[in-house]
Amino acid sequence: MKNISVTSTIDKPRETVFAAFTDFDQLARVLHSATEVTFVTPEKTGLGTKWVQVTQEGEETSSGTHHIIELTQNQSFTMVSLDSISKETMSFTFADQGQATQVDFRMEGIPISGLAKLASPFLSKLIKKAMQEDLDRMKAHIESQS
Numbered sequence: 001m002k003n004i005s006v007t008s009t010i011d012k013p014r015e016t017v018f019a020a021f022t023d024f025d026q027l028a029r030v031l032h033s034a035t036e037v038t039f040v041t042p043e044k045t046g047l048g049t050k051w052v053q054v055t056q057e058g059e060e061t062s063s064g065t066h067h068i069i070e071l072t073q074n075q076s077f078t079m080v081s082l083d084s085i086s087k088e089t090m091s092f093t094f095a096d097q098g099q100a101t102q103v104d105f106r107m108e109g110i111p112i113s114g115l116a117k118l119a120s121p122f123l124s125k126l127i128k129k130a131m132q133e134d135l136d137r138m139k140a141h142i143e144s145q146s
Helices: 014-021 024-031 114-144
Strands: 004-010 034-039 050-057 060-072 076-082 086-097 100-111
Touching (some): 014 086, 014 100, 100 114
Antiparallel strands (some): 060 076
C-alpha cells in the first residue's frame, strides 16, 4: 500500500490543535470512531503511550493496538497501528497557518492478511476518502470547543 496523505486547516491555534490530537482517548474516539479505548501503558499521553481501541462499523467489530513512537511537542507525532489486516504508520504534522493550524495526516500501510494484500492496490482511493472524513470529524470536534 502506498503512502496516502490528507490535509486540513483547523481554525484554532497550533497548541490547542496539538493538545486535542494528543489526547489519545479523544483521538481514538473522534478520529477513528472507537467505541472502547484501553490503555496498555500507565501514561495516557506522550511518547511511548500504547492503547487498544475497538471500533464497530455496522455488524463488524475490530480492534487494533496503537503505539506513539515519535513525538515533538506542538509539531508532530507518529504512531504505529497493528490489527489483523494491516500494520499502519500514521504521522501527523502541525504548522501555523495564520491564526489557524494546518494538519497533515500521512499513512503508510503494510497489508498482513492475504485478502488485504490482494485488495490493497484498489483500496487507496477509499482509504484516502476515509482519512479525509476522519480528519474532518476531528476538525469539527476541535472547532466546536470553546
